[in-house]
Amino acid sequence: MNRKILIGVMGPGAGASEVDRKNAYELGKLIAQEGWVLLTGGRNMGVMDAANQGAKAANGLTVGILPTDSDRGISDAVDIAIFTDMGSARNNINVLSSDVVIACGMGTGTASEVALALKANKSVILLSEHPESQQFFKSLSAARVSIVQTPVDAIAIVKDLLS
Amino acid sequence: MNRKILIGVMGPGAGASEVDRKNAYELGKLIAQEGWVLLTGGRNMGVMDAANQGAKAANGLTVGILPTDSDRGISDAVDIAIFTDMGSARNNINVLSSDVVIACGMGTGTASEVALALKANKSVILLSEHPESQQFFKSLSAARVSIVQTPVDAIAIVKDLLS
Amino acid sequence: MNRKILIGVMGPGAGASEVDRKNAYELGKLIAQEGWVLLTGGRNMGVMDAANQGAKAANGLTVGILPTDSDRGISDAVDIAIFTDMGSARNNINVLSSDVVIACGMGTGTASEVALALKANKSVILLSEHPESQQFFKSLSAARVSIVQTPVDAIAIVKDLLS
Amino acid sequence: MNRKILIGVMGPGAGASEVDRKNAYELGKLIAQEGWVLLTGGRNMGVMDAANQGAKAANGLTVGILPTDSDRGISDAVDIAIFTDMGSARNNINVLSSDVVIACGMGTGTASEVALALKANKSVILLSEHPESQQFFKSLSAARVSIVQTPVDAIAIVKDLLS
Numbered sequence: 151m152n153r154k155i156l157i158g159v160m161g162p163g164a165g166a167s168e169v170d171r172k173n174a175y176e177l178g179k180l181i182a183q184e185g186w187v188l189l190t191g192g193r194n195m196g197v198m199d200a201a202n203q204g205a206k207a208a209n210g211l212t213v214g215i216l217p218t219d220s221d222r223g224i225s226d227a228v229d230i231a232i233f234t235d236m237g238s239a240r241n242n243i244n245v246l247s248s249d250v251v252i253a254c255g256m257g258t259g260t261a262s263e264v265a266l267a268l269k270a271n272k273s274v275i276l277l278s279e280h281p282e283s284q285q286f287f288k289s290l291s292a293a294r295v296s297i298v299q300t301p302v303d304a305i306a307i308v309k310d311l312l313s
Numbered sequence: 314m315n316r317k318i319l320i321g322v323m324g325p326g327a328g329a330s331e332v333d334r335k336n337a338y339e340l341g342k343l344i345a346q347e348g349w350v351l352l353t354g355g356r357n358m359g360v361m362d363a364a365n366q367g368a369k370a371a372n373g374l375t376v377g378i379l380p381t382d383s384d385r386g387i388s389d390a391v392d393i394a395i396f397t398d399m400g401s402a403r404n405n406i407n408v409l410s411s412d413v414v415i416a417c418g419m420g421t422g423t424a425s426e427v428a429l430a431l432k433a434n435k436s437v438i439l440l441s442e443h444p445e446s447q448q449f450f451k452s453l454s455a456a457r458v459s460i461v462q463t464p465v466d467a468i469a470i471v472k473d474l475l476s
Numbered sequence: 477m478n479r480k481i482l483i484g485v486m487g488p489g490a491g492a493s494e495v496d497r498k499n500a501y502e503l504g505k506l507i508a509q510e511g512w513v514l515l516t517g518g519r520n521m522g523v524m525d526a527a528n529q530g531a532k533a534a535n536g537l538t539v540g541i542l543p544t545d546s547d548r549g550i551s552d553a554v555d556i557a558i559f560t561d562m563g564s565a566r567n568n569i570n571v572l573s574s575d576v577v578i579a580c581g582m583g584t585g586t587a588s589e590v591a592l593a594l595k596a597n598k599s600v601i602l603l604s605e606h607p608e609s610q611q612f613f614k615s616l617s618a619a620r621v622s623i624v625q626t627p628v629d630a631i632a633i634v635k636d637l638l639s
Numbered sequence: 640m641n642r643k644i645l646i647g648v649m650g651p652g653a654g655a656s657e658v659d660r661k662n663a664y665e666l667g668k669l670i671a672q673e674g675w676v677l678l679t680g681g682r683n684m685g686v687m688d689a690a691n692q693g694a695k696a697a698n699g700l701t702v703g704i705l706p707t708d709s710d711r712g713i714s715d716a717v718d719i720a721i722f723t724d725m726g727s728a729r730n731n732i733n734v735l736s737s738d739v740v741i742a743c744g745m746g747t748g749t750a751s752e753v754a755l756a757l758k759a760n761k762s763v764i765l766l767s768e769h770p771e772s773q774q775f776f777k778s779l780s781a782a783r784v785s786i787v788q789t790p791v792d793a794i795a796i797v798k799d800l801l802s
Contacts, residue, residue: 151715152695152701152715152716152717153710153713153715153717153718154539154718154719156719156720165779171745180680180699194353195764202766205484206641212641213719215721219735219759220432220735221642222333224642226640226641226642226700227641228493228641228642229641229642229643230642230645230676230702231703231736232647232704232721232732232736233732233735233736234565234567234732234734234735235430235562235563235564235731235732236402236405236561236562236563236565236732237405237545237561237562238405238429238432238433238561239340239399239402239403239405239406239562240402241346241405241429242399242400242402242404242413243402243723243724243725244391244722246708246709246722246723247720247721247722256426256453258429258431258432258453258454259428260430261424261428261431261453262425262429262432265421265422265424266401266404266421266425267427268421268424269401269421270401270424270708272749280452281451282445282448282451283452284453284645285445285448285449286424286445286446286448286449289443289445289801290419290420290421290424291421310799314550314552314554315532315538315552315554315555315557316547316550316554316555316556316557317555319556319557340505350548350556356492363583369478375478376556376558378558382572382596382726383572384479386571387479389477389478389479390478390481391479392478392480392524392616393479393480393482393513393556394479394573395541395558395569396569396572396728397569397572397728398568398569398572398725398726398728399569399725399726399728400708400724400725401722401724402723402724402725404556404562405561406561406562409545409559409561410557410558410559416590433545449501503684518718519747543699554696562728562731563731564731564755564758564759565725565728565729565731565732565733567726567731567755568725568726568728568730569696569728582779583779584757584779584780585754585758585774586674587750587754587757587779588751588754588755588758591747591748591750591751591754592727592730592747592751594750595747596727596728606778608771608774608775609775609777609778610776611775612750612771612772612774614721615769615771615772616745616746616750617747633667
């Protein structure tokens with residue numbers, strides 16, 4: 151089996167904070183350094199773009215699952231572009247294709263991805279300063295939601311989940 | 314323009330409580346009495362089935378957007394079955410096709426629908442005893458989330474939103 | 477079981493000929509007269525619009541499965557609008573949700589629908605003056621493809637398939 | 640821009656002939672030797688599996704867009720697995736994500752992919768002994784359909800289209 155490990159980093163686009171983007175860049179770099187493939191929503195903004203830039207800075211391989219049918223608006227740090235033309239319905243593909251999902255920051259799109267990941271029995275790591283989301287997703291699935299404070303902690307949990 | 318008003322009722326399947334099912338039945342009945350079309354996920358369990366049974370008890374018209382490719386597992390109170398064969402990705406179709414979304418109860422699938430509805434700038438009415446979900450979705454979008462205690466209150470807000 | 481029979485009429489939008497549109501109008505009218513629900517791609521052009529207009533002229537019920545996320549470009553003769561925001565991927569939903577598929581005219585989108593219908597083991601009726609499509613689809617599935625010359629003949633075959 | 644070139648090889652699964660599989664293996668090998676990424680439907684049978692095996696024999700990178708939600712039935716020569724859980728609706732993603740589509744052999748699924756590719760204004764290369772498909776797709780779009788007899792000829796046309 152050649153199948154590579156894909157780690158999904160989900161987070162806000164236009165609504166990302168500077169902390170979210172810094173964390174996403176660091177997550178992308180650490181994922182690449184572990185030899186894993188980074189999967190994101192592929193757009194040229196916010197968490198998606200920052201994670202891809204971080205992964206490429208560490209010579210990683212990056213996959214973007216785009217909501218559109220063409221490369222307008224794509225992050226220039228995406229290697230493999232999957233064009234779905236499905237809008238937010240592609241969020242389900244994002245989580246099904248990720249061995250582990252890391253949510254970096256929070257917003258409506260990210261919330262849908264965390265919920266869809268839990269629906270599909272995926273483990274989710276929340277890296278977010280947003281207390282309501284921690285309480286809500288813990289209430290939905292205490293066993294499969296981990297809460298972390300730093301990218302390094304997130305990667306430690308991914309390693310644990312994959313082993 | 315012949316287009317009818319579709320009101321979506323989203324909620325847990327197997328995980329629905331008795332209160333959820335009772336509320337869903339009542340919502341279905343009230344929606345039908347207003348002359349609106351009921352839209353659900355179409356399955357023969359939980360909130361989906363109860364809402365459809367309520368709507369048919371009041372001679373309403375019901376649409377089910379199924380995750381499957383055939384009518385195995387469909388509620389027998391669905392009039393118009395749309396087979397997507399898309400699993401949970403069909404949740405986005407549910408909310409895009411609803412003029413207003415009512416979440417009756419809470420679970421991972423329902424949470425994804427509320428989040429996708431807010432992402433698409435839809436108004437969402439939460440009828441749920443689940444305080445973490447109220448706080449979380451209010452934190453995502455205070456303006457477009459309404460919290461109600463009864464089906465009658467939900468319908469009053471729908472009327473207000475449609476006018 | 478309340479589930480109604482849905483008959484799909486698929487055909488070109490902007491590329492429809494006058495004969496295609498006339499046949500589609502007649503098909504919509506005959507489908508409504510049989511008490512079946514008409515399903516189309518829902519747009520305000522070509523075969524989709526003509527079939528919906530025909531069905532409404534006979535007081536039928538019409539379902540449109542739109543490629544978009546909103547009602548811009550929708551036929552005003554659609555009663556139940558399902559917004560997929562999935563572009564041409566919605567063609568698979570069109571055929572899975574139709575008890576029988578009638579292709580009225582031919583084009584790239586229609587060809588994809590006929591192929592997807594055959595892939596899903598659906599019966600397809602071709603009403604088209606396009607000899608290459610008859611030969612091609614017959615070569616893919618001789619048993620499940622019927623070729624007809626008139627809307628009346630198409631409806632006769634639908635009745636036969638449903639019985 | 641880091642985006643890599645993806646070449647899609649589409650063809651029958653269980654229904655593939657020995658010639659189809661031999662051609663697919665050769666296509667996969669040649670695509671890898673050009674430094675392009677191979678994209679297929681990802682399953683462990685027919686043209687999909689053969690193309691992936693050929694690409695890996697030449698140390699290529701392979702992407703599989705699966706109809707399922709998990710790796711049951713996946714080709715062991717897929718590097719990057721995208722799980723759509725969308726059945727045949729994923730065929731539209733296959734073609735939108737391919738810079739050029741090569742159809743190797745013919746069947747109902749492959750026919751839907753060729754039609755969807757033409758609908759999306761993609762160029763399609765037909766490598767098939769099936770005269771009805773050549774005539775049909777040429778009749779749909781003479782300008783964007785190329786017919787070839789060998790994998791080497793297919794690759795020559797891809798190079799031409801990309802330049």
